[in-house]
Amino acid sequence: MSQTLLDKVWAAHTVRTLPNGATQLLIGTHLIHEVTSPQAFGMLRDLNLKVLYPSRTFATVDHIVPTDERAEPFSDDLADAMIKALRSNCAENGITFFDLPTGKQGIVHIVGPEQGITQPGTTIACGDSHTSTHGAFGAIAFGIGTSQVRDVLATQTMALHKPKVRRINVNGKLSPGVYAKDVILHIIRKLGVNGGLGYAYEYGGTTFDAFTQEERMTVCNMSIEGGARVGYVNPDETTFEYLKGRPYSPKGADWDAAVARWKATASDPDAKYDDIVTFDAAEISPTVTWGINPGQAIFIHEKVPFPNEVPEKDRSTAEEALAHMLLKSGNPIKGTKVDVAFLGSCTNGRLSDLQEVARYIKGRKVNKGVKAIVVPGSQGVASVAESMGLAEIFREAGFEWRGAGCSMCLGMNPDKLVGEQLCASSSNRNFKGRQGSPTGRTVLMSPLMVAAAALSGEISDAREVFGIK
Amino acid sequence: MALEKITQVGGRGVYVPGDDLDTDRIIPARFMKCITFDGLGEFAFYDARAFAKAEGQTHPLDDARFTGASILLSGSNFGCGSSREHAPQALYRFGIRAIIAESFAEIFFGNSITLGMPCVVMSGEDIRSVAKLIESDPAALLTLDLTEKKLSIADMDFPITIAPHAHEALVTGKWDAIADLLEGIDAVRTRAATLPYMAA
Numbered sequence: 293m294s295q296t297l298l299d300k301v302w303a304a305h306t307v308r309t310l311p312n313g314a315t316q317l318l319i320g321t322h323l324i325h326e327v328t329s330p331q332a333f334g335m336l337r338d339l340n341l342k343v344l345y346p347s348r349t350f351a352t353v354d355h356i357v358p359t360d361e362r363a364e365p366f367s368d369d370l371a372d373a374m375i376k377a378l379r380s381n382c383a384e385n386g387i388t389f390f391d392l393p394t395g396k397q398g399i400v401h402i403v404g405p406e407q408g409i410t411q412p413g414t415t416i417a418c419g420d421s422h423t424s425t426h427g428a429f430g431a432i433a434f435g436i437g438t439s440q441v442r443d444v445l446a447t448q449t450m451a452l453h454k455p456k457v458r459r460i461n462v463n464g465k466l467s468p469g470v471y472a473k474d475v476i477l478h479i480i481r482k483l484g485v486n487g488g489l490g491y492a493y494e495y496g497g498t499t500f501d502a503f504t505q506e507e508r509m510t511v512c513n514m515s516i517e518g519g520a521r522v523g524y525v526n527p528d529e530t531t532f533e534y535l536k537g538r539p540y541s542p543k544g545a546d547w548d549a550a551v552a553r554w555k556a557t558a559s560d561p562d563a564k565y566d567d568i569v570t571f572d573a574a575e576i577s578p579t580v581t582w583g584i585n586p587g588q589a590i591f592i593h594e595k596v597p598f599p600n601e602v603p604e605k606d607r608s609t610a611e612e613a614l615a616h617m618l619l620k621s622g623n624p625i626k627g628t629k630v631d632v633a634f635l636g637s638c639t640n641g642r643l644s645d646l647q648e649v650a651r652y653i654k655g656r657k658v659n660k661g662v663k664a665i666v667v668p669g670s671q672g673v674a675s676v677a678e679s680m681g682l683a684e685i686f687r688e689a690g691f692e693w694r695g696a697g698c699s700m701c702l703g704m705n706p707d708k709l710v711g712e713q714l715c716a717s718s719s720n721r722n723f724k725g726r727q728g729s730p731t732g733r734t735v736l737m738s739p740l741m742v743a744a745a746a747l748s749g750e751i752s753d754a755r756e757v758f759g760i761k
Numbered sequence: 762m763a764l765e766k767i768t769q770v771g772g773r774g775v776y777v778p779g780d781d782l783d784t785d786r787i788i789p790a791r792f793m794k795c796i797t798f799d800g801l802g803e804f805a806f807y808d809a810r811a812f813a814k815a816e817g818q819t820h821p822l823d824d825a826r827f828t829g830a831s832i833l834l835s836g837s838n839f840g841c842g843s844s845r846e847h848a849p850q851a852l853y854r855f856g857i858r859a860i861i862a863e864s865f866a867e868i869f870f871g872n873s874i875t876l877g878m879p880c881v882v883m884s885g886e887d888i889r890s891v892a893k894l895i896e897s898d899p900a901a902l903l904t905l906d907l908t909e910k911k912l913s914i915a916d917m918d919f920p921i922t923i924a925p926h927a928h929e930a931l932v933t934g935k936w937d938a939i940a941d942l943l944e945g946i947d948a949v950r951t952r953a954a955t956l957p958y959m960a961a
Contacts, residue, residue: 312930318952320959368794421842437845440875446943521867521868585841608836724786
């Protein structure tokens with residue numbers, strides 16, 4: 293008793309303590325993609341090792357796939373070599389690959405939950421820092437480097453040290469026009485981009501209780517942007533409802549047994565935390581970033597800060613950010629001209645994100661000066677959205693409707709910013725050069741705020757653009 | 762797999778100032794289109810170096826005075842962002858063998874240790890002092906001593922800290938966990954058998 297979910301999952305997956313004091317932790321589910329896995333398979337070959345549990349590794353291709361012309365071979369030879377390498381590594385090792393022709397391809401953090409592979413009480417690893425997304429199901433999910441991808445392939449384990457747990461409560465009801473994205477941007481703004489170092493974040497409180505599974509994923513997704521490698525929400529009826537009937541979810545009597553187990557993995561009411569932080573949902577407004585890390589964020593009605601208004605340790609980064617973003621301290625962020633609007637990514641590329649935006653943009657038009665693209669997070673999301681008529685609404689409004697992938701979140705495919713373009717983006721990182729142009733500028737925000745920027749041609753308050761009261 | 766016991770790293774230093782130097786900065790994503798880590802070294806801090814050049818300046822990594830430096834000094838939260846091992850791989854292949862910063866992001870830190878590249882923590886004040894010494898004498902040799910937990914340069918010692926488990930792993934030659942993990946395979950199978958989702 294008095295245990296957190298992390299304590300319970302950690303104990304259930306501990307294989308042994310290694311000589312250097314680290315835990316050899318069993319990783320029940322391993323997700324791989326084309327960018328961080330080929331070198332790991334190469335290392336396995338060099339060491340003459342095999343994949344220990346091929347049935348517990350699942351692959352998809354997301355970072356490098358073009359979102360417009362998807363016929364192979366890709367025009368980019370390097371991208372083409374990467375998808376081919378993944379295909380042959382999966383075939384050779386008996387790994388399930390949600391490849392382009394399967395209709396199940398997509399961003400790895402959208403595919404896992406969609407397929408029912410992501411389950412409560414499990415451990416998950418993937419060579420991608422946004423693996424924390426899966427924590428929304430009460431899984432302990434780690435972003436890992438390529439050498440650890442090798443470790444998991446060869447041994448289904450990793451050497452890890454147990455993190456501390458910070459409970460983050462958000463209580464109350466969000467105002468209309470305020471979303472899960474604003475919640476996590478606000479948390480990172482307040483706790484800092486390295487505030488989570490050494491911690492797992494357990495998100496809870498009445499706001500999270502009321503959140504849908506997809507909203508929880510948006511928050512958990514960005515845990516790493518706050519420095520926390522792991523973020524999770526305790527599983528509840530919302531979680532079970534989401535998972536029921538998905539391809540890899542337990543069926544029949546196994547389902548009932550699984551739900552009983554999953555319920556028992558939630559943190560005990562008297563669980564002990566290393567730290568507790570509480571926020572009031574009513575205090576959160578639509579939030580946008582003004583700088584070059586996700587912690588450099590302000591409410592839409594605030595002004596771009598002066599360097600001397602931020603804590604001294606953050607001042608030099610603030611100056612660098614202002615120079616890169618070409619923003620002037622003291623000016624409102626609202627009204628900043630936007631060149632590109634990107635709706636997608638593992639943070640906000642799910643069906644509910646597209647539904648919410650489509651509801652408001654129906655019958656309206658993207659500003660002439662803006663290139664607006666919608667990139668569904670998976671082929672599954674795309675196909676449902678198309679059958680619901682959402683794609684048509686976006687196209688009629690002047691958005692380009694693309695194929696599934698990571699796309700302009702990090703510009704590893706042909707979708708990139710050009711020059712100093714400013715992008716209103718529903719993604720997770722505003723690092724310098726992140727969206728493919730070294731001088732490109734990224735402003736992170738919720739999907740509806742991206743839509744508001746697309747329609748008005750400038751950073752806007754979606755509540756004003758869409759008359760939300 | 763016997764690995765080298767890393768107790769000391771010696772070499773010249775280079776100071777790349779800045780806090781929150783993220784992994785996109787260390788290796789922009791467009792250079793990750795590769796299926797091996799070979800050749801990543803030349804892309805370390807690629808955009809930052811190109812910017813400096815375009816503005817008629819010289820990035821420390823391109824400054825001839827620091828050519829061949831193997832100990833990198835920087836600010837806080839070094840390596841934040843993505844889990845890409847390409848970042849420490851690029852620095853290693855550039856010739857870096859140890860990093861000294863005020864703090865490190867967790868995944869970057871782990872990835873670096875696994876390569877046998879120590880990441881040690883020093884106070885910002887000391888880092889700036891060492892940076893001044895390097896600036897005034899770029900040929901000065903630095904010695905990072907993990908046993909004594911200090912950095913020495915020109916008869917001066919500066920205290921460093923490193924997470925105990927990483928320290929242990931480096932000095933005992935166990936910084937790559939794969940050998941230890943493989944020894945536990947039987948225990949892995951036993952543990953996996955207790956988890957219904959792994960049996961399914």
